[in-house]
Amino acid sequence: MxxxxxxLGVAIGTLPTGALNAITDVPGVLVGQTTLADGDLQTGVTAIVPAGVTGGLPAAVAVGNGYGKLVGSTQLEELGLLETPIVLTGTLSVFRAADALVTYLLERDPQAISLNPVVGETNDGYLSDIRRRPITELHVLDALTSASADLPEEGCVGAGTGTCALGFKAGIGTASRRIGAADRPPHGTVGVLVQSNFSGTLQVLGTKIPAPPREPDGNSCLIVVATDLPLDARQLGRVARRAIFALGLIGSDYAPGSGDYAIAFATKHQQPMPDRDLRPVFQATLEAVEEALLNSLVAARTTTGYKGRTQYAVPHELITAARDRAQPPSSPTA
Structure with missing residues (x-):
């Protein structure tokens, strides 16, 4: 488990979560993962598969720092449409993963003559022999075809198997927030999944938790935001930028060698809500991203990988100590 x-008693923000507190709380959004954890290989694939995506879904991408390889980003930005599942993996495997995603899509549409696969990455080369480019078509197809609406596994799994963040072992994390009620629009869910692999100093509820002195370089963060709220591509661009902002809430230093990207998509085409109603959507995004990032660290375990290198997980007692410092003692009753 x-x-x-x-x-650990750490609840980010004030909005309620979805039933799973995960991106899969957004109806129609599935997640599948393939993990390679064997000595020098600590890598994998995470696939986000929205229902109806091959028909095109409103979407946008935001770039915090563009030192990364996000395949398909320019067409996504130009057209405001996501036309394929989103696949995440390690840096040098991103191109093989894109080819495998094309194979998956061609098998499902015999008439297709143009596809825009969307594949992101972070560099897991500290713990994994990244030059071997171990991800195969089978690994990607397994992640895509096994995708489900269950709570995704977090930490050292899928594309997060070999990643590190804020001086600790990190990986995949997810969270969600609900907005409004059926009789009080806007109402719906914002769900987030992150592949965390960036530098800085971990901050929990405003309290800093410095890592041990030896720290591998941070190498990017990929954030995927899904929602069933009525947002168009322009508004989703605003949401994606807030997702990048949320990296600072947990301590990112936005290093120049980090590729920080957010992709935001809506699960259906709807008449967009007025911009004046976006405040709770922005709040939901900030809260869910911050919690997903923290989950990616809390769920991770100490890992030894390539060349015997070890990255330690954050001790949970440091998280609870930060929680206690953030919660002042109650005043005595009269």
Missing amino acids: QTRARD
Whole structure:
């Protein structure tokens, strides 16, 4: 049973979560993962598969720092449409993963003559022999075809198997927030999944938790935001930028060698809500991203990989100590 931030008494923000507190709380959004964890290989694939995506879904991408390889980003930005599942993996495997995603899509549409696969990456080369480019078509197809609406596994799994963040072992994390009620629009869910692999100093509820002195370089963060709220591509661009902002809430230093990207998509085409109603959507995004990032760290475990290198997980007692410092003692009753 994986440990999450809320298991340690850390609840980010004030909005309620979805039933799973995960991106899969957004109806129609599935997640599948393939993990390679064997000595020098600590890598994998994470696939986000929205229902109806091959018909095109409103979407946008935001770039915090463009030192990365996000295949398909320019057409996504130009057209405001996501036309394929989103696949995440390690840096040098991103191109093989894109080819495998094309194979997956061609098998499902015998008439297709043009496809825009969207594949992101972070560099897991500290713990994994990245030059071997171990991800094969089979690994990608397995992640895509096994995708489900269950709570995704977090930490050292899928594309997060070999990643590190803020001086600790990190990986995949997810969270969600609900907005409004059926009789009080806007109402719906914002779900987030992150592949965290960036530098800085971990901050929990405003309290800094410095890592041990030896720290591998941070190498990017990929954030995927899904929602069933009525947003168009322009508004989703605003949401994606807030997702990048949220990296600072947990301590990112936005290093120049980091590729920080957010992709935001809506699960259906609808008449967009007025911009004046976006405040709770922005709040939901900030809260869910911050919690997903923290979950990626809390769920991770100490890992030894390539060349015997070890990256230690954040001790949970440091998280609970930060929680206690952030919660002042109650005043005595009269």
